[in-house]
Amino acid sequence: MLAISHHDFGMYVPANSKAVQELNRTMRFTCDEEFVSWKVLVDPFWFSEREMPEDVCEKTEEGKAAMTEAEEQNTASAALQAGGGEAEDA
Numbered sequence: 063m064l065a066i067s068h069h070d071f072g073m074y075v076p077a078n079s080k081a082v083q084e085l086n087r088t089m090r091f092t093c094d095e096e097f098v099s100w101k102v103l104v105d106p107f108w109f110s111e112r113e114m115p116e117d118v119c120e121k122t123e124e125g126k127a128a129m130t131e132a133e134e135q136n137t138a139s140a141a142l143q144a145g146g147g148e149a150e151d152a
Contacts, residue, residue, distance in 0.1 A: 083107055 119125040
């Protein structure tokens with residue numbers, strides 16, 4: 063994990079602008095609803111999605127199956143919550 067400080071503690075190494083922008087973009091994507099910008103600035107790059115590399119788990123057959131199963135479970139859980147019921151253990 064890259065940690066950035068606005069103070070000079072001597073043990074940190076400078077990060078280039080590209081690394082800072084990528085960290086800001088990544089952190090913004092972890093937000094559900096809101097995020098805070100230290101300088102009250104927003105860069106459109108923070109909202110751009112990157113393409114997944116070819117070798118990520120999500121592109122394997124096992125990964126696709128796991129993602130489909132998780133989506134089905136989320137859909138079923140949301141439907142039960144909307145109906146006031148509780149999910150049963152499988």
